[in-house]
Amino acid sequence: MAMARSKKNQAIKTVGFYTGLIGLLTISLFPFFIMLMTSFKSTEEAVSTSPTLFPKEWTFKHFIDIFNPDIFPFLSYFKNSLVVSLTASGLAVLIAIFGAYALSRLKFMGRTTINASFYTVYMFSGILLVVPLFKIISGLGLYNTKTALIITMIVQTLPTAIFMLKSYFDTIPEDLEEAASIDGLNRIQIIFKIIIPLSLSGIISVFVYSFMVAWNDYLFASIFLSDSLNFTLPIGLNTLFSTPDYVWGRMMAASLITALPVVIMYSISDYFIKGGATEGGVKG
Incomplete structure (x- = not known):
């Protein structure tokens, strides 16, 4: 019963x-x-x-209309977004790997303070970075270039990327590195042959996060880009609202296709994280 x-x-x-x-x-x-x-x-x-x-x-x-350059230069905006997002994400992940490893493994003065400072990033909005970043970008002569947006996206995503990867590196036993060091590997070789293979799922997650932030960014793109030739998709979609070619159906079609890369990125990352891509590092 x-x-x-x-x-x-x-x-x-x-x-x-x-x-x-x-x-x-x-x-x-x-x-x-x-x-x-x-x-x-x-x-x-x-x-x-x-x-x-x-x-x-x-x-x-x-x-069909959104792929017509006379109505909406979707492919041009798509290419700009892809270049900015992939470049910024790749560089952010590369820098974050070395930064996170240093904070996780190396002993140096100020390490505890730096670790604690990552929590303060979440306390402030990105809007607070607009003025200082604008002064830096203008001073470097990079205003209205994709390079300016790439640098900005790296600045936006790097603290979180380092924080996430450091937490992941902390879970890797140091005994593996000691054994590799005895075999003659230096720090750089240990990172590429031991740490990265064992951390692929975390690295992919950080890359997807950085890509999503860069792909969806509107605030910084609207400030640092003024030439329509450099516009990314979020800015391009906004300009479509102000043209005679604006209709609801066209806006919805453009918005759906704009969201596809993020969905694809999540699907690919899910495949690699759950599939056999990470097994080789664990078994080795």
Whole structure:
């Protein structure tokens, strides 16, 4: 009797859990569903006073229009965003690996203070960095260049990247490095042959985080870029609002495609973290 009651309670908890999960997912994904449906609606139906959940007549016109350079230079903005995001993420991860290793393994004066200072980063908004960064970028003659945005994104993501990787490096036994040192490896070789292979999942997570921040950035791109040839996608989408070519369906189509790289990055990182890409380092 007690066992039957226990199974019944467990079944109720399971049903309640999945019901709540489905409800949460529905609420979270509903705006994206509306965006998707709107992107397939005609211009008239998208702004109709009698809204419909699904398009009465499906159309791919908006997706075709955003790839028309005369309407919206999507590919140009996409290339700029990709260059900035990949370069900034790659450099941030590379610098963070060495910085995190130094804070995790080396003993030097001020290490505790530096470690504690990373927590203060979360106390301030990125808007506070605008003025000093603008003065630095202008002084270097880099205003209105993709290089300025890359430097800014590195500054934005590096503290968190170092903090995340240091926490990951702290979990790696130092005995492995001592054994490698006895075998004749120096610090640099230990980092590339021991630390990085064992930390691939953490490194990939940091890269995805940095990529997401750089890809979605609007604040710094709107300040440091003034030439439309250098615009990234968030700025390009904003300019589309101010043009005669602005329609809801076109905006939704452009927004959905803009979000795809981040979704793809998360999918790839999930594959490498859960798949066999990290097994070689653990077994070695």
